Amino acid sequence: MYIGPKPGGIGADLRLAHIDHCAFDGLSAFNDRDRTYFSHLWELFGLPWEDAYLAGRRTTFHDMIGPMLGRLGPLAGGFDAAVLASSTPDAEPGFPLPFLDLPLGGIDTVFAVSDQGAAGAFTALRLTATTxxxxxxxxxxxxxxxxxxxxxxxxxxxxxxxTRDMAVALVxxxxxxxxxxxxxxxxxxxxSDIITLLRAEAEEAGAVTAICRPALAPYWAKAGVSADVLPVPAGLPCAGPWVTLSQHCANLPETSDRRIVLADYDPRLGYLSLCRLDTAAV
Known part of the structure; x- marks a missing residue:
């Protein structure tokens, strides 16, 4: 363990340069090694095993990483850090992010954020930007x-x-x-707290474009916020808001200012996550 002064963050002045998303569809099948590994793991924890668990196809995080890097083109290189956010575990045992080291020509820091439900992507972005x-x-x-x-x-x-395989890349x-x-x-x-927190966010940001799930949309009006609310696609608990952001950014004119607020709420965990983007005219 290294104990010393807190290092300066690379994210103190980092801005969102690019965002892209891509849908996938069952790229790979399970193999005999998967059957051996997972059946033994289930047995270790006293869980009933069925070979039918491996009957379908899967798109692992590793399967998605290569194509997403390809979509980034010349932007895929020279990173100090890479962070993966997901709401559920990978369908393949292992650690997908170390595979980034070779195609990116080396990278200093990689880690993942999981088991945080809808908050995972917000946590990953916050850690990337500040710590x-x-x-x-x-x-x-x-x-x-x-x-x-x-x-x-x-x-x-x-x-x-x-319910779908989806990846979003934020540079x-x-x-x-x-x-x-x-x-x-x-x-x-x-x-009851959501209205107060959304109102505080909007008072600071002014008129905004809001990106949120249907259950959260009515709270903007209840908070008295002037917001154009963009819907989030169903079946994407972690990537959903960021898919909408990717689609929205692709259609933005380059000469107008815009304030975008992404919001997601997990009632079981009691997490309300907000991300504001104040984009200056370029």
């Missing part, structure tokens, strides 16, 4: 992924169960034209 040690490139990559293959085990709430650097992400995460939030 990672300074690097020579001043660039970071955040990958937000959902995969439809969810292992049998403790029940996953329906709204947290992905941050010091000159990004899509705004500096300002992430605020509130805990122990009841539904």
């Amino acid at each position: 990672l040690p300074a690097g020579s490139h001043g660039r970071a990559l955040v990958l937000v992924m959902d995969q439809a293959t969810v292992w049998q085990g403790p029940p996953v709430p329906e709204d947290m169960r992905p 941050l650097d010091r000159d990004g034209a899509l705004g500096a992400p300002r992430v605020r995460q509130h805990t122990r939030v009841s539904t």
